[in-house]
Amino acid sequence: MLAEEAIEMAGKLYGISTGPGDPELLTLKAVRILSECGVIAAPRKPEGSSLALQIAGAAVDLSEKRMMLLDFPMTRNRAVLTENFDRIASQLCDVLQHADIAMLCLGDISLYATFPEIGKRVAAKGFEVETVSGVPSFCAAASRAGLPLVSADEPFQVLPYGCPDFAERLSLSGAKIILKCGSHMPELRVLLQKLGLLERSYAVENCGLENECLYPELPEKACGYFTVVCILPERLDV
Amino acid sequence: MLAEEAIEMAGKLYGISTGPGDPELLTLKAVRILSECGVIAAPRKPEGSSLALQIAGAAVDLSEKRMMLLDFPMTRNRAVLTENFDRIASQLCDVLQHADIAMLCLGDISLYATFPEIGKRVAAKGFEVETVSGVPSFCAAASRAGLPLVSADEPFQVLPYGCPDFAERLSLSGAKIILKCGSHMPELRVLLQKLGLLERSYAVENCGLENECLYPELPEKACGYFTVVCILPERLDV
Numbered sequence: 071m072l073a074e075e076a077i078e079m080a081g082k083l084y085g086i087s088t089g090p091g092d093p094e095l096l097t098l099k100a101v102r103i104l105s106e107c108g109v110i111a112a113p114r115k116p117e118g119s120s121l122a123l124q125i126a127g128a129a130v131d132l133s134e135k136r137m138m139l140l141d142f143p144m145t146r147n148r149a150v151l152t153e154n155f156d157r158i159a160s161q162l163c164d165v166l167q168h169a170d171i172a173m174l175c176l177g178d179i180s181l182y183a184t185f186p187e188i189g190k191r192v193a194a195k196g197f198e199v200e201t202v203s204g205v206p207s208f209c210a211a212a213s214r215a216g217l218p219l220v221s222a223d224e225p226f227q228v229l230p231y232g233c234p235d236f237a238e239r240l241s242l243s244g245a246k247i248i249l250k251c252g253s254h255m256p257e258l259r260v261l262l263q264k265l266g267l268l269e270r271s272y273a274v275e276n277c278g279l280e281n282e283c284l285y286p287e288l289p290e291k292a293c294g295y296f297t298v299v300c301i302l303p304e305r306l307d308v
Numbered sequence: 309m310l311a312e313e314a315i316e317m318a319g320k321l322y323g324i325s326t327g328p329g330d331p332e333l334l335t336l337k338a339v340r341i342l343s344e345c346g347v348i349a350a351p352r353k354p355e356g357s358s359l360a361l362q363i364a365g366a367a368v369d370l371s372e373k374r375m376m377l378l379d380f381p382m383t384r385n386r387a388v389l390t391e392n393f394d395r396i397a398s399q400l401c402d403v404l405q406h407a408d409i410a411m412l413c414l415g416d417i418s419l420y421a422t423f424p425e426i427g428k429r430v431a432a433k434g435f436e437v438e439t440v441s442g443v444p445s446f447c448a449a450a451s452r453a454g455l456p457l458v459s460a461d462e463p464f465q466v467l468p469y470g471c472p473d474f475a476e477r478l479s480l481s482g483a484k485i486i487l488k489c490g491s492h493m494p495e496l497r498v499l500l501q502k503l504g505l506l507e508r509s510y511a512v513e514n515c516g517l518e519n520e521c522l523y524p525e526l527p528e529k530a531c532g533y534f535t536v537v538c539i540l541p542e543r544l545d546v
Contacts, residue, residue, distance in 0.1 A: 087447075094337035097327070097443065098367060101336065129336060178443070180450035180457045181464075203451040205335065205416070205441050209325075212418035213441040219418045223468040223488075225477060226419075230461040234481060239463060243472060250461075 087204025091278030159191035325442025329516030397429035
């Protein structure tokens with residue numbers, strides 16, 4: 071833990087939502103904080119590119135910033151993940167001794183982001199942490215399709231593909247969003263057909279990015295990781 | 309319907325999400341379109357004020373704009389609502405003959421907004437309609453509390469208070485958001501206690517507004533309309 075006077079001098083860690091892809095969907099707050107911070111941290115893919123950085127960089131001039139590109143191993147091994155979170159938090163804390171850091175996060179930072187794992191470790195070391203919320207992918211997908219998700223007292227569910235009780239949850243009334251389903255699209259299509267939901271389903275792949283694709287009907291082929299499936303509620307006036 | 313040459317001359321209707329309250333949570337796209345449009349439309353309360361306009365006006369200079377303040381009667385009478393939607397759409401179409409209009413909407417425009425009712429009527433008259441998504445209230449509430457809602461394959465539900473099968477849905481695993489529950493807080497508290505969910509619940513009232521209030525535990529009193537209740541998932545490491 072930092073001593074009290076050290077905390078006053080130390081930098082702050084900001085978790086910044088970039089939204090799903092369109093750089094214009096960054097919030098004013100995200101832009102302000104990115105402009106003010108000297109150091110930008112962002113996850114990068116194994117080959118080195120960073121989608122979050124690409125999105126934010128199209129909205130804010132980051133050319134003069136110090137960059138920290140972070141590696142997150144693609145594994146479910148809890149020990150490996152924990153060790154990596156500890157390592158990244160430690161790297162960030164070293165820099166936070168003398169500078170603010172804005173760490174980028176795709177979509178909204180409260181939904182399925184890895185930032186919280188880093189943020190809680192950094193906070194435990196005595197540094198201040200603040201998050202800035204953003205536009206979730208499913209909101210942008212619905213807007214792109216021009217089809218509102220819910221109105222009045224309709225409930226909705228957000229379901230990562232294959233989550234506990236997946237088919238039972240899909241069978242409940244109301245709107246449904248399915249995430250992380252791109253590579254499973256063929257099986258998902260079969261399941262939704264069986265449940266009578268296929269005709270009310272559409273998909274948006276890479277919403278707001280250059281390779282965006284709207285599927286008014288679900289495709290029979292696998293799609294990319296950033297694919298959102300929306301299932302409209304059983305409204306009379308759809 | 310408009311004739312083809314009239315469509316080319318005619319204005320466009322934009323549905324603009326303002327986010328939940330903090331003017332800094334407007335997106336760059338919302339700000340750009342608000343700056344470009346000569347006419348701003350916004351719902352107003354019976355006494356005349358407009359929260360959406362107040363939020364947007366704190367982010368963009370709207371002083372030179374033509375304002376259209378719209379009245380939405382607080383009723384569930386379908387005939388009255390339909391007549392009112394028709395009337396508002398007709399007012400907007402008159403203006404769209406010669407100007408673009410940006411119509412404001414609290415939160416995100418795909419979630420529980422009245423804009424779609426107006427938008428589809430205006431589109432049916434042959435005018436172009438485009439929506440800009442925004443930050444939903446529950447994302448901002450989670451960020452305000454510093455408690456991420458979901459991670460990994462955790463599902464989440466958004467439930468308007470008293471929606472069909474409300475108690476059964478609350479009993480499902482995963483995170484839950486309850487909307488439109490402010491005035492029902494005392495009953496909701498009793499229900500969540502009965503379901504064993506009270507200890508994982510918190511509320512944010514008027515998130516991002518001057519009178520914002522974070523309740524780490526649900527209050528026993530009724531709260532305002534803009535109150536979001538978040539119920540954290542049954543994670544081991546919360």
